[in-house]
Structure formats: structure tokens, C-alpha cells
Amino acid sequence: MRLIDYANPTRFLGLVARLLPWIAGATAVTFAIGLWLVFAVAPADYQQGETVKIMYVHVPCAWLSMFCYMTMAGSALGTLVWRHPLADVSAKCAAPIGAAFTFLALATGSLWGKPMWGTWWVWDARLTSVLVLFIMYLGLIALTETIEDPVRAARAGAVLTLVGVVNIPIIKFSVEWWNTLHQPASVFRMGGSTIDPAMLVPLLVMAGAFTGLFVTVHLMAMRNEILRRRIRAMRMIEASRAE
Amino acid sequence: MTALLALFVRELKLATRVGGGALMGSLFFLIVVTVVPFGVGPDLALLARIGPAILWIGALLATLLSLDRLFQADRDDGCLDLIVAGETPLELVVLVKCLAHWTATGLPLVVVSPLFAVFLNMEPTAIAATTTTLLVGTPALTFIGAIGAALTVSLRRGGLLLAILVLPLTVPVMIFGVSAATAAVSEPVPFLTPFLILSALGLFAAVLGPVAGAAALRFAGD
Numbered sequence: 025m026r027l028i029d030y031a032n033p034t035r036f037l038g039l040v041a042r043l044l045p046w047i048a049g050a051t052a053v054t055f056a057i058g059l060w061l062v063f064a065v066a067p068a069d070y071q072q073g074e075t076v077k078i079m080y081v082h083v084p085c086a087w088l089s090m091f092c093y094m095t096m097a098g099s100a101l102g103t104l105v106w107r108h109p110l111a112d113v114s115a116k117c118a119a120p121i122g123a124a125f126t127f128l129a130l131a132t133g134s135l136w137g138k139p140m141w142g143t144w145w146v147w148d149a150r151l152t153s154v155l156v157l158f159i160m161y162l163g164l165i166a167l168t169e170t171i172e173d174p175v176r177a178a179r180a181g182a183v184l185t186l187v188g189v190v191n192i193p194i195i196k197f198s199v200e201w202w203n204t205l206h207q208p209a210s211v212f213r214m215g216g217s218t219i220d221p222a223m224l225v226p227l228l229v230m231a232g233a234f235t236g237l238f239v240t241v242h243l244m245a246m247r248n249e250i251l252r253r254r255i256r257a258m259r260m261i262e263a264s265r266a267e
Numbered sequence: 268m269t270a271l272l273a274l275f276v277r278e279l280k281l282a283t284r285v286g287g288g289a290l291m292g293s294l295f296f297l298i299v300v301t302v303v304p305f306g307v308g309p310d311l312a313l314l315a316r317i318g319p320a321i322l323w324i325g326a327l328l329a330t331l332l333s334l335d336r337l338f339q340a341d342r343d344d345g346c347l348d349l350i351v352a353g354e355t356p357l358e359l360v361v362l363v364k365c366l367a368h369w370t371a372t373g374l375p376l377v378v379v380s381p382l383f384a385v386f387l388n389m390e391p392t393a394i395a396a397t398t399t400t401l402l403v404g405t406p407a408l409t410f411i412g413a414i415g416a417a418l419t420v421s422l423r424r425g426g427l428l429l430a431i432l433v434l435p436l437t438v439p440v441m442i443f444g445v446s447a448a449t450a451a452v453s454e455p456v457p458f459l460t461p462f463l464i465l466s467a468l469g470l471f472a473a474v475l476g477p478v479a480g481a482a483a484l485r486f487a488g489d
Contacts, residue, residue: 104482152438156435156438159431159434159435160435162431163428163431163432163435166428166431166432167418167419167428167432170422170425170428171421171422176421176486176487179483179486180418180483180486180487183414183418183479183482183483183486184414184418184432186479187414187436187475187479188435188436190436190475191435194439
């Protein structure tokens with residue numbers, strides 16, 4: 025079972041049809057457990073009060089905004105290096121999902137920032153670099169939508185995706201390089217997490233649930249894109265026959 | 268080598284003789300600098316403080332506007348297909364085209380920037396620092412812009428899309444350019460630290476731009 029075996033869209037669609045109910049179900053169950061943990065079990069923060077609950081949505085969204093870009097970068101390599109036919113489908117479908125997660129991370133962070141920092145927005149290094157990531161997602165979507173031919177659109181998008189990867193380490197380390205308002209990493213760091221387990225466990229469950237949501241939505245989007253391309257091909261055959 | 272030199276001379280001639288690229292870019296730069304005091308008010312102290320940022324934004328916009336001509340004219344008359352099919356490595360061709368383009372459009376911006384700085388009531392130290400950062404920074408903008416120009420070369424109206432694609436990538440250059448220029452006049456931060464990072468970004472862009480631009484041009488031709 026190798027990746028190249030799934031270059032055949034029909035085989036891939038079969039796999040998706042088999043896996044999707046399980047992944048979607050697992051995501052729903054994880055969300056149920058995660059939300060229960062967040063709202064019934066996790067304690068309120070002694071300084072932030074109940075607004076700390078925003079963190080359980082904000083942090084997974086922010087992680088996924090980067091994870092999604094790395095998925096696109098991996099797919100871009102698949103497009104340019106191996107010419108894998110499904111890689112460009114994957115990259116194209118991940119872009120709107122990544123843009124949505126980035127938007128959610130920005131919006132929830134802003135909602136949290138108003139009571140905690142006293143402002144909706146600051147031009148802090150982390151916030152600015154995530155905003156740049158959001159603009160890059162929109163630019164990528166605009167580029168692939170503007171070029172009509174799907175193959176050429178995918179290649180142009182892949183080049184731009186790989187160039188934009190430079191931004192990901194900047195986002196990840198911005199809070200350490202520039203000592204700005206956004207708090208530094210506290211979950212994945214040298215010397216172990218600094219979050220109390222009572223908050224860490226719900227956070228990790230929510231992160232798992234959001235990742236499941238990403239995989240589910242991504243697979244559904246890929247299935248739709250493959251079907252959309254088939255319809256396009258059928259229409260073109262139909263049109264050439266009519267002439 | 269002779270082929271690349273010939274290409275450089277050709278690009279330079281085309282850029283200076285057809286349509287007056289150097290003059291147009293500088294004129295646009297002048298207009299941007301003129302418009303800002305209308306927006307923020309003629310407060311000389313404020314203008315002196317934000318002067319480096321105004322000059323940098325003006326230079327960035329002027330560079331962006333000229334970028335669509337980098338490959339577009341060659342594509343229209345068919346030269347681009349010959350260049351891509353030719354035996355000279357495409358990466359070097361893109362590098363030389365960028366250098367020629369910068370000489371024709373970026374260098375004039377650097378040359379006129381001290382004059383515009385006087386309009387903005389900037390101190391001599393700030394003028395020297397801003398001009399130096401622009402001299403190092405504008406080639407980086409051209410190299411990064413070449414990626415966007417190559418990606419949008421096959422599009423009919425790619426100008427706006429080009430700006431959308433290129434602007435996010437130029438943010439680091441902009442940040443360190445402006446911070447080096449302002450560090451020269453404000454005490455706590457040394458000028459050299461952000462300036463060295465700006466130079467490193469320039470060198471990085473000089474590699475990334477031609478490689479990614481050449482890749483984009485090859486894929487656009489297929």
C-alpha cells in the first residue's frame with residue numbers, strides 16, 4: 025500500500041467512502057468529550073476567569089492554521105516533484121479550510137484580547153505574522169481561481185505555497201524572537217508543558233477534535249473536487265462531440 | 268556569460284527607451300510622498316518621524332507597479348518561449364533580468380529618495396540611513412516580486428493579483444528596512460543589527476527569487 029496506489033482517483037474515492045464515516049464519527053465523539061471537559065470540568069483561570077475557555081478554541085485553530093499550510097506545502101512538493109495527480113487536489117482543497125481556521129484564530133484571539141489586553145488588536149509580532157498568513161491563504165485561493173487550466177493553476181499555486189513556507193517558522197518563533205505582547209509557547213516547549221493538567225487535557229482533546237474536523241472536511245472537499253473535475257471533463261467531451 | 272551580458276544590455280535599453288520606466292516609477296514615488304502630508308496633515312515633526320516609513324512604502328509601491336513589465340513584454344512578443352527553451356540556465360536569466368530591471372526602475376528610486384526626504388523634513392543622518400536601507404532593500408523587493416511576476420505572466424489582468432501575492436512576502440524586508448532607518452536616529456537600538464538582517468534578507472531573496480521565478484516560468488509554459 026503506497027501513496028502512488030492512490031493516484032487513481034476512483035481507488036481514492038473508494039478509500040474515502042470507507043474511512044469517512046469512521047473519521048467523522050470519531051471527530052464528533054471527540055468534540056462531545058472535549059466540549060464537556062471544557063465547560064463542565066476545566067476550572068476557570070484565577071486571573072482570566074471564564075474567558076480562558078476561548079483558549080480551547082483559539083489555540084487549536086491557530087495550530088491548525090499552520091498544520092494546514094504544512095499540508096499544502098507537502099502537497100505542493102507532491103505536485104512539483106512527483107506530479108502526483110491528487111496532490112494538487114489536496115492543496116487546492118486545503119486552502120479555504122486553512123483560511124477559515126486562520127480567520128477563527130484571529131477572531132477568537134481578538135475576542136479574548138478585548139477583555140484581557142483591553143484592545144481588539146495589537147500590532148504584535150505573532151498577530152501580524154498570522155494576519156500575513158491569512159492574506160497569503162487568500163492570495164493562493166485568488167491565484168488558483170484566476171488560472172483556468174487546473175494543472176497550470178496547481179503548479180503556480182505550488183510554487184507560491186513553497187515560497188510562503190518561510191512564514192511558518194516566523195509565526196512559530198515570533199513570540200520568542202521578538203518579546204511582544206502575545207504569550208510565548210507553553211504546551212510544546214523544552215522542559216515540558218507549563219500548563220496545569222486540568223487545563224492541558226481539555227486543550228489536547230480539543231486539538232484532537234479540531235484536527236479530526238480538518239481531516240474530515242479536507243477529505244470531503246477532495247471528494248467534491250474530484251467529482252467536480254470529472255463533471256468538467258465530461259462537459260468538455262460533450263462540447264467537443266457537439267461540434 | 269556574453270549571452271547574459273547581452274541580455275542585461277538589452278533589458279536596460281528596453282527599459283529606458285520604451286515608455287520611460289525610470290521616470291514613471293520616480294514620478295509615482297513623488298506622488299505617494301506628496302499625498303501623505305495631505306492625509307496626515309503638514310505637521311513637520313510628525314513627518315520627520317514617519318519619514319523613513321513613507322519613503323519605504325512609496326518605494327515598495329513604485330516597485331510593485333513596475334513589476335508586471337518584467338516578463339509580460341517578452342511573453343507578448345514570444346521572446347519568453349525562446350528564453351525558456353534556450354540553453355542558458357533559466358535561473359541565471361531571471362537573475363539578470365531582475366538586476367537589469369532593478370537598475371532601470373529601483374536604482375532611480377534610491378537616487379531620488381534623499382531629495383524626497385528633504386520634503387519630509389528628515390535629519391541628515393536619517394536621510395543617509397534611509398537611502399542606504401533602500402539601496403540594499405529594493406533589490407530584495409525586485410527579486411521577491413519576480414516570483415509574483417512569473418506566476419501571473421500568463422494572466423490577462425495580473426497586475427492586482429501580482430500585488431496581492433507579492434506584498435505579504437515583502438513584509439519582512441519592509442520591517443527591517445524601516446527599523447534600521449529609524450534606529451539610526453533613535454538611540455537605544457543600534458543601526459547595524461536590523462541592517463545586517465536586511466542584507467541577509469536581500470541575499471536570501473537573490474537566491475529564492477530567481478529559482479522560484481524560473482520554476483514558475485517553466486510551469487507557465489507547459
